[in-house]
Amino acid sequence: MLRVQELEISVPGFDLGPLTFEVSAGEYFVLLGPSGSGKTMLMEWMAGFHRATRGKLFVGSVESSDLPPQGRGLAIVYQDAALFPHMSVRDNLSYPLRVRRWQADRVAGRVDELAGLLQIGHRLDAMPARLSGGEARRVGLGRALAAGQKTLLLDEPLTGLEPGLRRELRQEIAQLHRELGLTVFHITHDLDEARALADRVGLLVNGRLA
Secondary structure: OEEEEEEEEEEOOEEEEEEEEEEOOOOEEEEEOOOOOOHHHHHHHHHOOOOOOEEEEEEOOEEOOOOOHHHOOEEEEOOOOOOOOOOOHHHHHHHHHHHOOOOHHHHHHHHHHHHHHOOOHHHOOOOHHHOOHHHHHHHHHHHHHOOOOOEEEEEOOOOOOOHHHHHHHHHHHHHHHHHHOOEEEEEEOOHHHHHHHOOEEEEEEOOEEO
């Protein structure tokens, strides 16, 4: 469960909030809004990358507003996947596990599991520059899910892909949500994407929930 309570963020020329809303455990919640409405600012505050003027974030029953990003139990995936360009797919997937000092055999097993789930087992030794757009998005999802977090933040994950691939990845994300029991907070400006994926949709306009 995610709960945002009385959030306000002020930066020069823009005010976000006040916002109060909740995403239930296991829910797929899509926040829809045009560019500049504050969607990414909200997500980055949830992830721990923005300071708020006021407000609280609860992840489950834990008040997480002052915790560092790595302590919040959230996984975030950006539109560009943000893969480490000097690391292979295998090393990108294993990185969050090695940081947590998982044993090598456990890391290898988890990487193989994720590669099978995301249909990228044949690309484990490839470098990011050699991946297609869809493959890079899959690796980004896998890296976010590697350590077992159950709450996923998705920032425009399908933007910029050609329509057929966008539909394919949309189906795969929906399947991951169901199979892994994920709680998903997904931001987009695409109404069709929101309709296809969401259990519930919120609309953000000029920093306010409409």
